[in-house]
Amino acid sequence: MSTASPLIIALDYASLDAALCMADRLDPSRCRLKVGKELFTRSGPDILEALHGRGFEVFLDLKFHDIPNTVAGAVQAAAEQGVWMVNVHAGGGRRMMEAARERLDHHGLSTHLIAVTVLTSMEAEDLAEVGVSAPPAEQVERLAVLARDSGMHGVVCSAQEASRLNTLCGDDFLKVTPGIRPSFAVAGDQRRVMAPAEAMAAGSTHLVVGRPVTQAEDPMAALAAIEAELAAG
Numbered sequence: 001m002s003t004a005s006p007l008i009i010a011l012d013y014a015s016l017d018a019a020l021c022m023a024d025r026l027d028p029s030r031c032r033l034k035v036g037k038e039l040f041t042r043s044g045p046d047i048l049e050a051l052h053g054r055g056f057e058v059f060l061d062l063k064f065h066d067i068p069n070t071v072a073g074a075v076q077a078a079a080e081q082g083v084w085m086v087n088v089h090a091g092g093g094r095r096m097m098e099a100a101r102e103r104l105d106h107h108g109l110s111t112h113l114i115a116v117t118v119l120t121s122m123e124a125e126d127l128a129e130v131g132v133s134a135p136p137a138e139q140v141e142r143l144a145v146l147a148r149d150s151g152m153h154g155v156v157c158s159a160q161e162a163s164r165l166n167t168l169c170g171d172d173f174l175k176v177t178p179g180i181r182p183s184f185a186v187a188g189d190q191r192r193v194m195a196p197a198e199a200m201a202a203g204s205t206h207l208v209v210g211r212p213v214t215q216a217e218d219p220m221a222a223l224a225a226i227e228a229e230l231a232a233g
Protein backbone atom coordinates (compact mmCIF):
# COMPACT_ATOMS: atom_id res chain seq x y z
CA MET A 1 0.00 0.00 0.00
CA SER A 2 1.23 3.49 -0.79
CA THR A 3 0.68 6.25 1.75
CA ALA A 4 0.47 10.02 1.53
CA SER A 5 2.21 10.30 4.90
CA PRO A 6 5.79 11.64 4.80
CA LEU A 7 6.71 9.51 7.84
CA ILE A 8 9.24 6.70 7.58
CA ILE A 9 9.69 4.82 10.84
CA ALA A 10 13.20 3.41 11.34
CA LEU A 11 12.98 -0.16 12.61
CA ASP A 12 16.36 -0.21 14.31
CA TYR A 13 15.93 -3.48 16.18
CA ALA A 14 18.26 -6.38 16.88
CA SER A 15 15.87 -9.13 15.77
CA LEU A 16 13.22 -9.86 13.20
CA ASP A 17 10.73 -10.65 15.98
CA ALA A 18 11.24 -7.31 17.71
CA ALA A 19 10.89 -5.45 14.41
CA LEU A 20 7.71 -7.30 13.50
CA CYS A 21 6.23 -6.66 16.95
CA MET A 22 6.50 -2.95 16.19
CA ALA A 23 5.39 -3.31 12.56
CA ASP A 24 2.27 -5.15 13.72
CA ARG A 25 1.28 -2.11 15.79
CA LEU A 26 1.78 0.23 12.84
CA ASP A 27 -0.42 0.77 9.83
CA PRO A 28 0.85 1.01 6.22
CA SER A 29 -1.62 3.83 5.58
CA ARG A 30 0.14 5.93 8.27
CA CYS A 31 3.82 5.40 7.51
CA ARG A 32 6.52 3.63 5.57
CA LEU A 33 9.21 1.58 7.31
CA LYS A 34 12.98 1.72 7.13
CA VAL A 35 15.21 -1.32 7.48
CA GLY A 36 18.79 -0.45 8.32
CA LYS A 37 22.12 -2.13 8.82
CA GLU A 38 21.51 -3.74 12.22
CA LEU A 39 18.18 -5.35 11.40
CA PHE A 40 19.14 -6.44 7.89
CA THR A 41 22.45 -7.89 9.05
CA ARG A 42 20.58 -9.94 11.66
CA SER A 43 17.53 -10.97 9.67
CA GLY A 44 18.49 -10.79 6.00
CA PRO A 45 15.88 -10.48 3.27
CA ASP A 46 13.24 -12.26 5.42
CA ILE A 47 12.43 -8.94 7.05
CA LEU A 48 11.65 -7.39 3.66
CA GLU A 49 9.32 -10.20 2.75
CA ALA A 50 7.58 -9.98 6.11
CA LEU A 51 7.06 -6.22 5.89
CA HIS A 52 5.91 -6.36 2.27
CA GLY A 53 3.47 -9.11 3.28
CA ARG A 54 2.00 -6.69 5.82
CA GLY A 55 1.50 -4.07 3.12
CA PHE A 56 4.34 -1.69 3.99
CA GLU A 57 6.54 0.18 1.55
CA VAL A 58 10.14 -0.29 2.69
CA PHE A 59 13.20 1.93 2.51
CA LEU A 60 16.26 -0.34 2.61
CA ASP A 61 18.84 1.93 4.23
CA LEU A 62 22.13 0.10 3.67
CA LYS A 63 24.01 3.13 2.32
CA PHE A 64 26.03 1.24 -0.26
CA HIS A 65 29.54 2.65 -0.80
CA ASP A 66 31.90 0.59 -2.94
CA ILE A 67 33.23 0.41 -6.48
CA PRO A 68 30.63 1.08 -9.21
CA ASN A 69 30.10 -2.54 -10.31
CA THR A 70 29.59 -3.76 -6.74
CA VAL A 71 27.17 -0.99 -5.82
CA ALA A 72 25.19 -1.45 -9.04
CA GLY A 73 24.78 -5.15 -8.22
CA ALA A 74 23.72 -4.43 -4.65
CA VAL A 75 21.17 -1.82 -5.76
CA GLN A 76 19.77 -4.23 -8.33
CA ALA A 77 19.48 -6.96 -5.68
CA ALA A 78 17.59 -4.59 -3.37
CA ALA A 79 15.26 -3.41 -6.11
CA GLU A 80 14.51 -6.97 -7.21
CA GLN A 81 13.32 -7.63 -3.67
CA GLY A 82 10.68 -5.00 -4.19
CA VAL A 83 11.88 -2.24 -1.89
CA TRP A 84 10.34 1.17 -2.38
CA MET A 85 13.64 3.01 -1.82
CA VAL A 86 17.33 2.16 -1.56
CA ASN A 87 20.37 4.34 -0.99
CA VAL A 88 24.07 4.75 -1.67
CA HIS A 89 26.68 7.18 -0.31
CA ALA A 90 27.12 10.21 -2.57
CA GLY A 91 30.78 10.16 -1.47
CA GLY A 92 31.18 7.09 -3.69
CA GLY A 93 31.23 9.54 -6.57
CA ARG A 94 29.61 10.15 -9.93
CA ARG A 95 30.63 6.92 -11.66
CA MET A 96 29.34 4.83 -8.76
CA MET A 97 25.97 6.61 -8.68
CA GLU A 98 25.60 6.53 -12.46
CA ALA A 99 26.32 2.80 -12.53
CA ALA A 100 23.64 2.18 -9.90
CA ARG A 101 21.04 4.24 -11.76
CA GLU A 102 21.90 2.68 -15.11
CA ARG A 103 21.50 -0.80 -13.63
CA LEU A 104 18.02 0.03 -12.38
CA ASP A 105 17.01 1.52 -15.71
CA HIS A 106 18.46 -1.38 -17.68
CA HIS A 107 16.28 -3.81 -15.73
CA GLY A 108 13.18 -1.60 -15.72
CA LEU A 109 13.27 -1.30 -11.91
CA SER A 110 11.40 1.71 -10.52
CA THR A 111 12.78 1.69 -6.95
CA HIS A 112 13.66 5.18 -5.73
CA LEU A 113 17.44 5.56 -5.61
CA ILE A 114 18.80 8.25 -3.32
CA ALA A 115 22.23 9.25 -2.02
CA VAL A 116 23.39 10.09 1.48
CA THR A 117 25.09 13.49 1.56
CA VAL A 118 26.42 14.25 5.07
CA LEU A 119 25.18 12.08 7.94
CA THR A 120 22.85 13.96 10.27
CA SER A 121 25.03 12.86 13.19
CA MET A 122 27.92 14.95 11.84
CA GLU A 123 28.77 18.59 12.50
CA ALA A 124 31.58 20.80 11.26
CA GLU A 125 34.21 19.32 13.61
CA ASP A 126 33.43 15.78 12.48
CA LEU A 127 33.82 16.80 8.85
CA ALA A 128 37.09 18.57 9.57
CA GLU A 129 38.48 15.38 11.13
CA VAL A 130 37.85 13.48 7.92
CA GLY A 131 39.45 16.19 5.81
CA VAL A 132 36.39 18.18 4.75
CA SER A 133 36.91 21.83 5.59
CA ALA A 134 33.57 23.02 4.18
CA PRO A 135 30.72 23.52 6.64
CA PRO A 136 28.06 20.75 6.58
CA ALA A 137 25.53 22.82 4.61
CA GLU A 138 28.06 23.53 1.85
CA GLN A 139 29.18 19.91 1.65
CA VAL A 140 25.54 18.76 1.50
CA GLU A 141 24.90 21.15 -1.40
CA ARG A 142 27.95 19.93 -3.29
CA LEU A 143 26.99 16.27 -2.88
CA ALA A 144 23.29 16.88 -3.62
CA VAL A 145 24.08 18.58 -6.93
CA LEU A 146 26.47 15.75 -7.80
CA ALA A 147 23.80 13.20 -6.85
CA ARG A 148 21.18 14.95 -9.00
CA ASP A 149 23.60 15.15 -11.95
CA SER A 150 24.43 11.45 -11.50
CA GLY A 151 20.79 10.40 -11.84
CA MET A 152 19.71 10.07 -8.21
CA HIS A 153 16.04 10.63 -7.41
CA GLY A 154 16.96 12.50 -4.27
CA VAL A 155 19.18 12.64 -1.23
CA VAL A 156 19.38 11.97 2.47
CA CYS A 157 20.19 15.24 4.20
CA SER A 158 19.14 17.04 7.34
CA ALA A 159 16.01 19.16 7.28
CA GLN A 160 18.27 22.13 7.95
CA GLU A 161 19.48 21.88 4.34
CA ALA A 162 16.13 21.06 2.70
CA SER A 163 15.11 24.58 1.81
CA ARG A 164 18.39 25.34 0.04
CA LEU A 165 18.22 22.02 -1.83
CA ASN A 166 14.72 22.88 -3.03
CA THR A 167 16.19 25.95 -4.68
CA LEU A 168 19.22 24.12 -6.07
CA CYS A 169 17.69 20.82 -7.15
CA GLY A 170 13.94 21.48 -7.41
CA ASP A 171 10.84 20.44 -5.46
CA ASP A 172 10.64 17.04 -7.17
CA PHE A 173 14.09 16.02 -5.98
CA LEU A 174 13.48 13.88 -2.87
CA LYS A 175 14.76 15.24 0.43
CA VAL A 176 14.65 12.38 2.92
CA THR A 177 15.51 13.79 6.31
CA PRO A 178 16.52 11.86 9.43
CA GLY A 179 17.42 13.74 12.60
CA ILE A 180 13.75 14.49 13.18
CA ARG A 181 13.11 15.35 16.79
CA PRO A 182 9.57 16.11 17.95
CA SER A 183 9.14 18.38 20.96
CA PHE A 184 9.21 15.47 23.44
CA ALA A 185 12.39 13.76 22.16
CA VAL A 186 16.10 14.10 22.92
CA ALA A 187 18.68 14.57 20.15
CA GLY A 188 20.97 11.72 21.29
CA ASP A 189 23.75 11.19 18.75
CA GLN A 190 22.05 13.36 16.12
CA ARG A 191 23.54 16.82 15.53
CA ARG A 192 21.62 18.47 12.66
CA VAL A 193 18.05 18.08 13.90
CA MET A 194 14.66 19.66 13.32
CA ALA A 195 11.08 19.18 14.55
CA PRO A 196 8.60 17.43 12.21
CA ALA A 197 6.41 20.38 11.17
CA GLU A 198 9.40 22.67 10.71
CA ALA A 199 11.11 20.01 8.59
CA MET A 200 8.09 19.77 6.27
CA ALA A 201 7.86 23.56 6.07
CA ALA A 202 11.56 23.67 5.16
CA GLY A 203 11.01 21.37 2.19
CA SER A 204 11.62 17.82 3.42
CA THR A 205 9.68 15.33 1.32
CA HIS A 206 10.03 12.47 3.82
CA LEU A 207 10.78 12.41 7.54
CA VAL A 208 12.75 9.52 9.05
CA VAL A 209 11.89 8.92 12.70
CA GLY A 210 13.39 6.14 14.79
CA ARG A 211 13.95 6.28 18.53
CA PRO A 212 11.41 9.03 19.29
CA VAL A 213 8.81 6.37 18.35
CA THR A 214 10.49 3.00 18.75
CA GLN A 215 12.07 3.75 22.16
CA ALA A 216 9.08 5.66 23.51
CA GLU A 217 7.26 4.24 26.51
CA ASP A 218 4.13 4.26 24.38
CA PRO A 219 5.22 4.14 20.71
CA MET A 220 1.70 4.55 19.35
CA ALA A 221 1.12 7.65 21.48
CA ALA A 222 4.47 9.03 20.27
CA LEU A 223 3.49 8.44 16.64
CA ALA A 224 0.11 10.10 17.22
CA ALA A 225 1.86 13.07 18.84
CA ILE A 226 4.12 13.46 15.79
CA GLU A 227 1.11 13.28 13.48
CA ALA A 228 -0.57 15.94 15.62
CA GLU A 229 2.53 18.17 15.39
CA LEU A 230 2.44 17.73 11.60
CA ALA A 231 -1.29 18.46 11.37
CA ALA A 232 -0.90 21.59 13.50
CA GLY A 233 1.79 22.70 11.05
Ligand SMILES: O=c1ccn([C@@H]2O[C@H](COP(=O)(O)O)[C@@H](O)[C@H]2O)c(=O)[nH]1
Binds near residue numbers: 157
Ligand atom coordinates in the same frame (compact mmCIF):
# COMPACT_ATOMS: atom_id res chain seq x y z
O1 LIG B 1 22.25 10.88 7.77
C1 LIG B 1 21.59 9.94 8.24
C2 LIG B 1 21.30 8.81 7.51
C3 LIG B 1 20.54 7.82 8.08
N1 LIG B 1 20.09 7.91 9.35
C4 LIG B 1 19.27 6.82 9.88
O2 LIG B 1 17.98 7.34 10.24
C5 LIG B 1 17.55 6.77 11.46
C6 LIG B 1 17.34 7.86 12.48
O3 LIG B 1 16.98 7.28 13.70
P1 LIG B 1 16.69 8.15 15.02
O4 LIG B 1 16.53 7.10 16.07
O5 LIG B 1 15.42 8.92 14.76
O6 LIG B 1 17.86 9.04 15.28
C7 LIG B 1 18.58 5.72 11.86
O7 LIG B 1 18.14 4.48 11.38
C8 LIG B 1 19.83 6.14 11.12
O8 LIG B 1 20.62 5.02 10.73
C9 LIG B 1 20.40 9.02 10.09
O9 LIG B 1 20.02 9.13 11.27
N2 LIG B 1 21.13 10.01 9.50
